[in-house]
Amino acid sequence: MKKKLKKLLKPHLIILLVLVFTNCDNDDTLNDEYEQYTGNYKIISFKSNIAVDLNNDNITSEELTNEINSFDFNDLEIRPNDYQSNSTKLISFFFPKTWITFQYPSKPEGSVEFLDYGFGTTYKYENNSFSLDDNNYIEQSYIDNIESNKSVTINSDLDVVDSTHLKISISKEYYDFITNNWIMLDIDVVYKKQ
Secondary structure, eight states, rough: OHHHHHHHHHHHHHHHHHHHHHHHHHHHHHHHHHTTTOOEEEEEEEEEEEEEOOSSSSSEEEEEETTTTOTTSSSSEEEEEOOOOOOEEEEEEEEEEEEEEEEEEEETEEEEEEEEEEEEEEEEEEETTTSOOOOOOEEEETTTTEEOEEEEEEEEEEEEEESSSEEEEEEEEEEEETTTEEEEEEEEEEEEEE
């Protein structure tokens, strides 16, 4: 009786083990697909659809990394990371916002600085792309102590370019010193993994 039972269970046990190991391998493959991109990124290109002067140096450029000096190693973070216990799939963007004042007598045309402004959302990963659950936010800011909030729209998924580069497209307002106006810019953003 025991021999018959062993003979019957043996093929079922083998099939069960194959299914378990196959499922584990598939889960690992799926995890590896997006986990290889988790971590911190720096913006290496922030290219606008038109040339503007954002830093008041009378030089216009489409490549806004020439205009903005606040990019660093944490312009984008994709979680979960190995060192975190929370497994939530979260992307945090840090796009520079304009801090401007016209109140300095030595610079009546305006004094400008750029500050990182964070926005986070959950995501789904498939087909070499991070699909964001939220794609717009309000950037809270002030000009000379007067509230001047700006809407920011993320126009695309966060796409994988290669093993160390990601890209996305956004629409965001910046103050242009050539026209002396806020202008909505369409910006292609390229990130490099740190």
